[in-house]
Amino acid sequence: METVDYLGTARKRLPILIGVPVLAALVATLVVLLSPQKYAVTTYVAAPALIGGVAAQQFAGQQAANQFVAAFSAAATSPKVIDQVAADTGVNADDLRDGVEVKQVGASSQLTLTFTGPDKDKVAPVATALTGRALTFLFASQVDVATQQVAAADADVTAATKKIGDWEKTNKVAQPDKLYSATLAEQADLRRQQLEMSAAGNSKAADAAKDAIADDQKRLDELGPKLPGYQALIAQRDASTNALSDAQKGLQAARAQMGAADPKSVSSTGAVAADSKADTLLKTVPPVAGAGLLIAVLLVVLLEIVRRPSSPFDGPVNGSRRDRETAAV
Structure with missing residues (x-):
């Protein structure tokens, strides 16, 4: 055409x-x-202490701000958070999911959560609940994981200590490594005394020192074969103790992050406005x-x-x- x-x-x-x-x-x-009139409210979230800093923090590095905003957005619309907020506020889960919107403020770690709904009296509580639940979802889980790690490391230390106690009870000797070292030092001192007594012509004292040296050697001969097994148990306990110390530091860091993510401190909700x-x-x-x-x-x-x-x-x-x-x- x-x-x-x-x-x-x-x-x-x-x-x-x-x-x-x-x-x-x-x-x-x-x-x-x-359509029914809808109302909107915006909650502003500013938590700079949660971003960057030490490498142990959950959000660190050049993309920390973007990662935090993306993680918060995903948490705010996750089934678990939506169900929790629905139970807290009585708002239908589908309405919650459809009405929430998260935006990053420029390129910063700050963000806004806006909720739009038909019930004017509930939009503000919903926005507040979504913010709090999302922050808890992100950081409380880190505390839970760190607590589990501390509990597991503490159990390892307890088990290693019990093995050492059982070994000492079975072999009827306590701290054989220290006893072995003390016996070696005593034996060296007795050899010095034996030489001094012999040089001074005191044969009786020299013979007594010789007998004492022989007794120490018997003790050393008994302890020597047992030391490797005991030292292995000691090494296991030391490793468990170090792991426990690291886990406790991780728990402290997780709790610090959780404290920095307190919704009452890092968020503020604006006034409700008609859409x-x-x-x-x-x-x-x-x-x-x-x-x-x-x-x-x-x-x-x-x-x-x-x-x-x-x-x-x-x-x-x-x-x-x-x-x-x-x-x-």
């Missing part, structure tokens, strides 16, 4: 091309205007009208295809007027 054909078709189908978009826009306008229907119309009507125009164009094309069946002289359905006139001649 030539341009004149398209224009002719458009003029002929003008009611459809205008009517469908206008009807779609009118329907969208009526839906917005007749502007004019803004909603501006956001809704143009896209709906555009979709209606597209549908109208497709409908006109379909009608033209149906109205003009092909014939041996017409050629393609979309042949030009000149081609049809030539064929008729």
